Amino acid sequence: MHMAVRALLAADLEQASRVCMAAFMGAVAESLPPLGIETFARIASVEGFRARMVHDNVMLAYAQEDRLIGIAELKEGRHVAMLFVDPAAQQQGVGKALMAAMIEQARVEVLTVSASLSSVPAYERYGFTCTGEAAESSGLRYQPMEMRVAPGA
Template sequence: MAIRKMVRTDIDAVSALCIAAFDDTVAPTVSTQGSETFRKLASTEAFRQRLEGDNVLLVFEEGETLKGMIELKEGRHLTLLFVSPQHQRQGIGQALIAAMSAYARATDITVRASLTSVPAYLRYGFQCTGDADEAAGLSYQPMVLRVVAKP
Protein backbone atom coordinates (compact mmCIF):
# COMPACT_ATOMS: atom_id res chain seq x y z
CA MET A 1 0.00 0.00 0.00
CA ALA A 2 1.23 3.48 -0.87
CA ILE A 3 -0.12 6.99 -0.74
CA ARG A 4 1.71 9.28 -3.10
CA LYS A 5 1.26 12.46 -5.09
CA MET A 6 -0.73 12.05 -8.26
CA VAL A 7 1.21 12.31 -11.52
CA ARG A 8 0.07 12.95 -15.09
CA THR A 9 0.06 9.24 -15.94
CA ASP A 10 -2.59 8.73 -13.20
CA ILE A 11 -5.11 11.12 -14.76
CA ASP A 12 -7.17 8.61 -16.75
CA ALA A 13 -7.37 6.13 -13.87
CA VAL A 14 -8.22 8.82 -11.30
CA SER A 15 -10.94 10.27 -13.51
CA ALA A 16 -12.44 6.81 -14.06
CA LEU A 17 -12.28 6.01 -10.32
CA CYS A 18 -14.05 9.27 -9.37
CA ILE A 19 -16.79 8.77 -11.94
CA ALA A 20 -17.33 5.12 -10.93
CA ALA A 21 -17.58 6.03 -7.24
CA PHE A 22 -19.88 8.97 -8.00
CA ASP A 23 -22.13 6.80 -10.20
CA ASP A 24 -22.28 4.13 -7.48
CA THR A 25 -23.28 6.33 -4.55
CA VAL A 26 -24.03 9.94 -5.44
CA ALA A 27 -25.49 10.01 -8.96
CA PRO A 28 -28.77 8.32 -7.97
CA THR A 29 -29.43 11.20 -5.53
CA VAL A 30 -28.76 14.18 -7.84
CA SER A 31 -30.35 15.78 -10.88
CA THR A 32 -29.14 15.43 -14.45
CA GLN A 33 -27.55 18.86 -14.02
CA GLY A 34 -25.67 17.60 -10.95
CA SER A 35 -24.34 14.58 -12.81
CA GLU A 36 -23.23 16.77 -15.72
CA THR A 37 -21.54 19.19 -13.34
CA PHE A 38 -19.66 16.37 -11.65
CA ARG A 39 -18.55 14.79 -14.93
CA LYS A 40 -16.97 18.12 -15.92
CA LEU A 41 -15.20 18.33 -12.55
CA ALA A 42 -13.91 14.76 -12.88
CA SER A 43 -12.90 14.94 -16.54
CA THR A 44 -9.35 14.20 -17.58
CA GLU A 45 -8.96 17.81 -18.75
CA ALA A 46 -10.09 19.13 -15.36
CA PHE A 47 -7.51 16.92 -13.63
CA ARG A 48 -4.77 18.14 -15.98
CA GLN A 49 -5.59 21.71 -14.97
CA ARG A 50 -5.73 20.85 -11.26
CA LEU A 51 -2.26 19.30 -11.35
CA GLU A 52 -0.93 22.70 -12.44
CA GLY A 53 -2.83 24.69 -9.80
CA ASP A 54 -2.37 25.20 -6.06
CA ASN A 55 -3.71 21.74 -5.31
CA VAL A 56 -2.31 18.63 -3.67
CA LEU A 57 -3.67 15.47 -5.27
CA LEU A 58 -2.84 12.18 -3.60
CA VAL A 59 -3.61 8.65 -4.69
CA PHE A 60 -3.88 5.44 -2.69
CA GLU A 61 -2.59 2.43 -4.56
CA GLU A 62 -1.93 -1.15 -3.71
CA GLY A 63 0.26 -3.00 -6.15
CA GLU A 64 -0.89 -1.82 -9.56
CA THR A 65 -4.41 -0.98 -8.36
CA LEU A 66 -5.50 2.60 -7.77
CA LYS A 67 -8.04 2.43 -4.94
CA GLY A 68 -8.62 6.04 -3.90
CA MET A 69 -7.77 9.70 -4.33
CA ILE A 70 -8.02 13.00 -2.50
CA GLU A 71 -7.55 16.63 -3.49
CA LEU A 72 -6.71 19.55 -1.21
CA LYS A 73 -7.07 23.00 -2.76
CA GLU A 74 -4.95 25.90 -1.53
CA GLY A 75 -4.00 23.91 1.56
CA ARG A 76 -7.42 24.50 3.11
CA HIS A 77 -10.33 22.99 1.15
CA LEU A 78 -10.90 19.32 0.42
CA THR A 79 -12.45 19.29 -3.06
CA LEU A 80 -12.50 15.57 -3.90
CA LEU A 81 -12.26 12.35 -1.92
CA PHE A 82 -13.19 9.13 -3.67
CA VAL A 83 -12.56 5.46 -3.03
CA SER A 84 -13.41 2.90 -5.69
CA PRO A 85 -16.73 1.22 -4.91
CA GLN A 86 -15.24 -2.24 -4.38
CA HIS A 87 -12.67 -0.90 -1.87
CA GLN A 88 -14.86 1.26 0.34
CA ARG A 89 -15.07 0.79 4.12
CA GLN A 90 -11.52 -0.58 4.29
CA GLY A 91 -9.81 2.44 5.87
CA ILE A 92 -8.65 3.98 2.59
CA GLY A 93 -10.60 7.23 3.05
CA GLN A 94 -9.26 7.61 6.58
CA ALA A 95 -5.70 7.01 5.37
CA LEU A 96 -6.11 9.62 2.63
CA ILE A 97 -7.50 12.16 5.12
CA ALA A 98 -4.52 11.56 7.42
CA ALA A 99 -2.06 11.94 4.53
CA MET A 100 -3.81 15.08 3.28
CA SER A 101 -3.61 16.69 6.71
CA ALA A 102 0.19 16.87 6.36
CA TYR A 103 -0.32 19.33 3.49
CA ALA A 104 -2.78 21.59 5.33
CA ARG A 105 -1.84 25.25 5.48
CA ALA A 106 -4.79 26.20 7.68
CA THR A 107 -6.09 24.94 11.01
CA ASP A 108 -9.51 24.28 9.49
CA ILE A 109 -10.00 22.11 6.42
CA THR A 110 -13.38 22.67 4.80
CA VAL A 111 -15.38 20.40 2.51
CA ARG A 112 -18.70 20.54 0.71
CA ALA A 113 -19.62 16.91 1.35
CA SER A 114 -22.15 15.16 -0.84
CA LEU A 115 -25.12 14.26 1.32
CA THR A 116 -24.44 10.55 0.89
CA SER A 117 -20.88 10.98 2.20
CA VAL A 118 -21.71 12.92 5.39
CA PRO A 119 -21.58 9.79 7.64
CA ALA A 120 -18.09 8.99 6.35
CA TYR A 121 -16.86 12.54 6.93
CA LEU A 122 -18.27 12.45 10.45
CA ARG A 123 -16.25 9.27 11.08
CA TYR A 124 -13.16 11.08 9.74
CA GLY A 125 -13.63 13.80 12.38
CA PHE A 126 -15.39 16.50 10.34
CA GLN A 127 -18.25 18.50 11.84
CA CYS A 128 -21.23 20.07 10.08
CA THR A 129 -21.00 23.86 9.93
CA GLY A 130 -24.33 24.93 8.51
CA ASP A 131 -27.36 23.88 6.56
CA ALA A 132 -27.17 21.69 3.48
CA ASP A 133 -27.20 23.65 0.24
CA GLU A 134 -27.01 23.14 -3.52
CA ALA A 135 -24.83 24.49 -6.30
CA ALA A 136 -24.96 23.56 -9.99
CA GLY A 137 -27.30 20.66 -9.25
CA LEU A 138 -25.09 19.15 -6.54
CA SER A 139 -26.43 19.07 -2.97
CA TYR A 140 -23.82 19.33 -0.24
CA GLN A 141 -23.29 19.69 3.48
CA PRO A 142 -20.64 22.24 4.55
CA MET A 143 -18.25 20.64 7.02
CA VAL A 144 -14.94 21.38 8.69
CA LEU A 145 -12.06 19.41 10.16
CA ARG A 146 -9.76 21.03 12.71
CA VAL A 147 -6.21 19.88 12.03
CA VAL A 148 -3.40 19.91 14.55
CA ALA A 149 -1.06 22.85 14.05
CA LYS A 150 2.42 21.94 12.91
CA PRO A 151 5.28 22.79 15.28
Protein backbone atom coordinates in the same frame (compact mmCIF):
# COMPACT_ATOMS: atom_id res chain seq x y z
CA MET B 1 0.56 -6.66 -1.59
CA HIS B 2 2.06 -3.18 -1.82
CA MET B 3 -0.30 -0.30 -1.05
CA ALA B 4 0.63 3.30 -0.62
CA VAL B 5 -0.53 6.88 -0.69
CA ARG B 6 1.51 8.85 -3.20
CA ALA B 7 1.28 11.93 -5.37
CA LEU B 8 -1.14 11.69 -8.28
CA LEU B 9 0.77 11.70 -11.57
CA ALA B 10 -0.32 12.84 -15.00
CA ALA B 11 -0.12 9.19 -16.06
CA ASP B 12 -2.76 8.33 -13.42
CA LEU B 13 -5.47 10.68 -14.65
CA GLU B 14 -7.55 8.21 -16.65
CA GLN B 15 -7.63 5.78 -13.73
CA ALA B 16 -8.32 8.63 -11.30
CA SER B 17 -11.25 9.82 -13.40
CA ARG B 18 -12.65 6.26 -13.56
CA VAL B 19 -12.40 5.78 -9.76
CA CYS B 20 -14.17 9.10 -9.14
CA MET B 21 -16.95 8.36 -11.60
CA ALA B 22 -17.51 4.81 -10.30
CA ALA B 23 -17.74 5.99 -6.69
CA PHE B 24 -19.90 9.00 -7.62
CA MET B 25 -22.31 7.05 -9.81
CA GLY B 26 -22.64 4.38 -7.13
CA ALA B 27 -23.23 6.66 -4.15
CA VAL B 28 -24.19 10.17 -5.18
CA ALA B 29 -25.62 10.41 -8.69
CA GLU B 30 -29.07 8.98 -7.96
CA SER B 31 -29.82 11.88 -5.59
CA LEU B 32 -28.90 14.59 -8.11
CA PRO B 33 -30.48 16.29 -11.11
CA PRO B 34 -28.85 15.68 -14.53
CA LEU B 35 -27.03 19.03 -14.25
CA GLY B 36 -25.25 17.84 -11.11
CA ILE B 37 -24.06 14.66 -12.80
CA GLU B 38 -22.87 16.70 -15.78
CA THR B 39 -21.03 19.15 -13.49
CA PHE B 40 -19.31 16.34 -11.61
CA ALA B 41 -18.34 14.49 -14.80
CA ARG B 42 -16.59 17.67 -15.94
CA ILE B 43 -14.77 18.09 -12.59
CA ALA B 44 -13.70 14.42 -12.57
CA SER B 45 -12.66 14.31 -16.22
CA VAL B 46 -9.02 13.87 -17.20
CA GLU B 47 -9.06 17.45 -18.51
CA GLY B 48 -10.58 18.68 -15.24
CA PHE B 49 -7.84 17.01 -13.20
CA ARG B 50 -5.12 18.20 -15.57
CA ALA B 51 -6.35 21.81 -15.32
CA ARG B 52 -6.30 21.70 -11.50
CA MET B 53 -2.86 20.06 -11.30
CA VAL B 54 -1.23 23.38 -12.22
CA HIS B 55 -2.97 25.18 -9.35
CA ASP B 56 -2.22 25.10 -5.62
CA ASN B 57 -3.79 21.67 -5.19
CA VAL B 58 -2.29 18.61 -3.54
CA MET B 59 -3.52 15.56 -5.45
CA LEU B 60 -3.05 12.16 -3.91
CA ALA B 61 -3.53 8.62 -5.12
CA TYR B 62 -3.92 5.43 -3.14
CA ALA B 63 -2.30 2.73 -5.22
CA GLN B 64 -2.56 -1.03 -4.86
CA GLU B 65 0.35 -2.35 -6.93
CA ASP B 66 -0.14 -0.28 -10.09
CA ARG B 67 -3.91 0.09 -9.75
CA LEU B 68 -5.46 3.25 -8.35
CA ILE B 69 -8.17 2.55 -5.77
CA GLY B 70 -8.45 5.95 -4.12
CA ILE B 71 -8.05 9.58 -4.96
CA ALA B 72 -7.94 12.77 -2.88
CA GLU B 73 -7.48 16.44 -3.62
CA LEU B 74 -6.69 19.21 -1.14
CA LYS B 75 -7.17 22.74 -2.44
CA GLU B 76 -4.83 25.49 -1.18
CA GLY B 77 -3.93 23.42 1.88
CA ARG B 78 -7.33 24.12 3.40
CA HIS B 79 -10.26 22.53 1.52
CA VAL B 80 -10.93 18.86 0.77
CA ALA B 81 -12.03 19.11 -2.87
CA MET B 82 -12.20 15.35 -3.54
CA LEU B 83 -12.05 12.07 -1.70
CA PHE B 84 -13.16 9.00 -3.61
CA VAL B 85 -12.50 5.30 -3.15
CA ASP B 86 -13.18 2.59 -5.69
CA PRO B 87 -16.52 1.01 -4.63
CA ALA B 88 -14.87 -2.44 -4.53
CA ALA B 89 -12.23 -1.18 -2.07
CA GLN B 90 -14.41 0.77 0.34
CA GLN B 91 -14.44 0.11 4.11
CA GLN B 92 -10.76 -0.94 3.99
CA GLY B 93 -9.12 2.17 5.39
CA VAL B 94 -8.27 3.72 2.01
CA GLY B 95 -10.27 6.91 2.65
CA LYS B 96 -8.84 7.16 6.16
CA ALA B 97 -5.27 6.89 4.82
CA LEU B 98 -5.95 9.57 2.19
CA MET B 99 -7.57 11.84 4.78
CA ALA B 100 -4.56 11.44 7.10
CA ALA B 101 -2.24 12.38 4.23
CA MET B 102 -4.33 15.48 3.47
CA ILE B 103 -4.28 16.52 7.15
CA GLU B 104 -0.46 16.31 7.02
CA GLN B 105 -0.53 18.74 4.09
CA ALA B 106 -2.95 21.18 5.74
CA ARG B 107 -1.74 24.75 6.07
CA VAL B 108 -4.64 26.01 8.19
CA GLU B 109 -6.17 25.17 11.57
CA VAL B 110 -9.57 24.29 10.13
CA LEU B 111 -10.06 22.07 7.07
CA THR B 112 -13.32 22.45 5.17
CA VAL B 113 -15.24 20.17 2.83
CA SER B 114 -18.43 20.47 0.80
CA ALA B 115 -19.56 16.89 1.40
CA SER B 116 -22.02 15.14 -0.85
CA LEU B 117 -25.03 14.33 1.31
CA SER B 118 -24.37 10.58 1.17
CA SER B 119 -20.78 11.08 2.40
CA VAL B 120 -21.64 13.11 5.52
CA PRO B 121 -21.46 10.07 7.88
CA ALA B 122 -18.01 9.16 6.51
CA TYR B 123 -16.72 12.70 7.06
CA GLU B 124 -18.19 12.66 10.57
CA ARG B 125 -16.15 9.52 11.26
CA TYR B 126 -13.04 11.41 10.10
CA GLY B 127 -13.85 14.12 12.64
CA PHE B 128 -15.69 16.72 10.55
CA THR B 129 -18.81 18.47 11.83
CA CYS B 130 -21.61 20.09 9.84
CA THR B 131 -21.53 23.89 9.57
CA GLY B 132 -24.66 25.53 8.25
CA GLU B 133 -27.33 24.28 5.90
CA ALA B 134 -26.99 21.91 2.97
CA ALA B 135 -26.83 23.81 -0.31
CA GLU B 136 -26.74 23.27 -4.05
CA SER B 137 -24.34 24.57 -6.68
CA SER B 138 -24.47 23.70 -10.41
CA GLY B 139 -26.78 20.80 -9.55
CA LEU B 140 -24.45 19.36 -6.90
CA ARG B 141 -26.00 19.10 -3.43
CA TYR B 142 -23.57 19.38 -0.55
CA GLN B 143 -23.24 19.83 3.18
CA PRO B 144 -20.58 22.31 4.38
CA MET B 145 -18.43 20.68 7.06
CA GLU B 146 -15.20 21.48 8.87
CA MET B 147 -12.61 19.87 11.10
CA ARG B 148 -10.07 21.50 13.39
CA VAL B 149 -6.57 20.17 12.76
CA ALA B 150 -3.48 20.94 14.80
CA PRO B 151 -1.73 24.00 13.32
CA GLY B 152 1.42 23.11 11.44
CA ALA B 153 0.62 19.42 11.79
